[in-house]
Amino acid sequence: MKKLEEMSLHELWQLFPIVLKAPDPNYQRWYEDEKQKIVQHLHSAAIYRINHIGSTSVPGLIAKPTVDILLELVGSYDLDSVISDLQSLKWRVMARNDRLKTIDLNKGYTPTGFAEKVYHLHVKPAGDWGELYFRDYLIANPKVAKQYGELKLKLEQKYKYNRDAYTAAKTDFVTRYTQKGREAFNGRYRPGK
Template sequence: MRKVEVVPHNPKWRDAFAQEKQQIWQTLSDNIVAIHHIGSTAIPNIYAKPIIDLLVEVKAIAKIDRCNPSMVALGYEAMGEFGIPGRRFFRKNDAVGVRTHHVHTFEVGEPQVEKHLVFRDYMIAHQEDAQQYSELKRELARKHPHDIDSYMDGKDEFIQQMSAKAAKWHEQMPSD
């Protein structure tokens, strides 16, 4: 049973992302369009589970399944769609079994890509909302220290509200 743990933001998460990004890029290179740091470790000054989330945009999602052995060689477990159609999900643990990384792979143009990036960018730009999210996560981790499903369920409504705010915010931004 995994302990639900949220910790203060660690500036080293950016370096951990950059290091993992390089390894994944070398492994999936011909299919990759971009690799983004998402999730709470990408949002400065908030508490987060110390797991680096990477969003990998690829040209062809079908090719990713053929790369499973290469991802396994990097220490990842291939999880398939894992509840989100069109995604290929990988998770990685350290030597003692502590989760360290998640890789969410989507084909370019998949709506989930923009949803994740807009949520991240909104939270970075709106520190008050980010702090509310941080406090909610701390409270849920205290309430559900050994129940990841209840922790995740407890965040769901807030994430949906923030995702709606983020989408409106994004629509109002000037286009390049």
């Protein structure tokens, strides 16, 4: 059996297709459990804020059964040390940007498919991140959240085995409502506010 690192993008998309599921109240508990592990094991950097983001954070929204977590860190931190701390919790690095000081990690992807619990962790410096405004706008506007769910269902059929195309096809919607969220919540997540 191939390791995930040895698989082509096509093989990975076949193994991990876009699958949308009905809302599950357990997602919040999954988030809380993983948040506690991160807080207890991240010793190489100071945590500014941790948030549950993405569709599983919006009540009533259809979602891929993947809990997205935004971990914001304070000041200067060493990416290698942060990665080492998180790898001790079985997180796997998907992408890293040394210039922006960001890391994307996942957990729950196995050589035989998805585990019972799947996570994405987005590590960034403390900031005024759009993901938070998009989430808050959907929570505050259930009709818009419903439209987003309908869009995702259409895209699931078209791009089931192409995660990049699925994500790209949602970009205009996400950008529009992130901007509306920024207008509605005016700097709510600006560090120091």
